[in-house]
Amino acid sequence: RKEVEQDPGPFNVPEGATVAFNCTYSNSASQSFFWYRQDCRKEPKLLMSVYSSGNEDGRFTAQLNRASQYISLLIRDSKLSDSATYLCVPGNTGGFKTIFGAGTRLFVKA
Amino acid sequence: EAQVTQNPRYLITVTGKKLTVTCSQNMNHEYMSWYRQDPGLGLRQIYYSMNVEVTDKGDVPEGYKVSRKEKRNFPLILESPSPNQTSLYFCASSLIRATPSGANVLTFGAGSRLTVL
Numbered sequence: 213r214k215e216v217e218q219d220p221g222p223f224n225v226p227e228g229a230t231v232a233f234n235c236t237y238s239n240s241a242s243q244s245f246f247w248y249r250q251d252c253r254k255e256p257k258l259l260m261s262v263y264s265s266g267n268e269d270g271r272f273t274a275q276l277n278r279a280s281q282y283i284s285l286l287i288r289d290s291k292l293s294d295s296a297t298y299l300c301v302p303g304n305t306g307g308f309k310t311i312f313g314a315g316t317r318l319f320v321k322a
Numbered sequence: 323e324a325q326v327t328q329n330p331r332y333l334i335t336v337t338g339k340k341l342t343v344t345c346s347q348n349m350n351h352e353y354m355s356w357y358r359q360d361p362g363l364g365l366r367q368i369y370y371s372m373n374v375e376v377t378d379k380g381d382v383p384e385g386y387k388v389s390r391k392e393k394r395n396f397p398l399i400l401e402s403p404s405p406n407q408t409s410l411y412f413c414a415s416s417l418i419r420a421t422p423s424g425a426n427v428l429t430f431g432a433g434s435r436l437t438v439l
Contacts, residue, residue: 220362246427255412255430256365299365303426309380310355310428314364 215239218300218313226321229290233316235300236282244303245283247274249296250315256299260285290320324349328413328431335403336439343398343434345413352418353426354396355380356388358409359433365412371396372418403438410435 217236225231237245244263248256260267262283266275273286287294300313326347335341347354355370357380367380371390385407387399396415400407411434416426 248428253410253433253435255432256428257430258427261427301428309370309378310367311381312357312365314362 215311216300216302216313218298218316220314220316222317222319224319224321225290227290227292229320230286230288231290231318232284232286233298233300233318234282234284235313235316236280237300237302238281239302240278240281242302245274245276246301246303247283247285248299248301248312250299251296256312259298287318290318292320292322294318295320324429326413326415326429326431328411328434330434331432332435334437334439337404338402341400341403341436343400343411343413343436345396345398345431346394347396347415347429348394349415349417349429350393351415351429352393354390354413354415355428356386356396356398357412357414358382358407359412360409368398368411400436403436405438408436408438 215238246261247259249259250256260274262274262276271288276283297315297317299315329344352373356368357365359365366382368386369388371377374393377388413431414428416428
C-alpha cells in the first residue's frame with residue numbers, strides 16, 4: 213500500500229457544485245495533515261491544515277478519520293477558480309520526510 | 323516579503339554537464355527540502371535538511387547532491403545530469419516545531435524546470 217493515496221480524478225464539476233476528495237494514509241502515527249493546492253506548473257500552496265478531527269475555512273472543509281486513516285476535503289459552491297490539483301500531505305511521516313499524495317485534479321466548468 | 327527563491331527557473335542542458343540549482347529562503351527556517359515533480363508521480367522528495375550541516379536522503383536521492391553550509395541556502399547539485407533527471411524541481415522550507423501537531427507548513431519556491439538533452 214502506498215503511504216499516501218489519492219484519487220487522481222479528474223473531477224469535472226459545474227460551478228456551484230459540491231465536490232469531495234479523499235486521501236488515505238498508511239502511517240497511523242501521523243498527527244497532522246495538510247491540503248495543498250497546486251495550479252498548473254506552479255508551486256503548491258497551503259490550503260488547509262488539519263490537526264484534530266477537522267477544519268473549516270469558508271467553502272472548504274477538511275475532515276479526519278483516524279480510525280479509517282483517511283482525510284477528506286469538501287468544497288462547497290465550487291468556483292471556476294477552484295480548478296487546480298489538490299495535494300494531500302500527512303505530517304511527521306517517518307521523521308521529517310514529507311510524502312505527498314499524487315494529487316487530485318479538479319476542473320470546475322461554467 | 324517572506325519567500326523561497328530558486329534559480330534558474332528554466333534550464334536546458336546536456337548530459338554530463340554539472341549544474342547547480344540554488345535555493346534561498348529569508349524566513350530563518352530550519353527545515354529545507356528539494357522535490358521533483360513528474361507527470362503521474364506527484365512530488366517526490368530528493369533530499370532534506372533539518373539545519374546547517376544536517377542533510378538526509380529523501381525517496382529519490384540518486385544522482386543528486388545537496389549542501390547546507392548556511393541556514394538560508396540549500397543548493398541542489400547534479401554532478402552529471404542525465405535525461406531521466408528532466409523534471410520540474412521545487413525547493414521548500416519550514417520551521418520545525420516540536421509540538422504534538424508535528425510537522426509544519428511548507429513554503430515553496432516557484433519551481434525550476436530542467437531539461438537534460
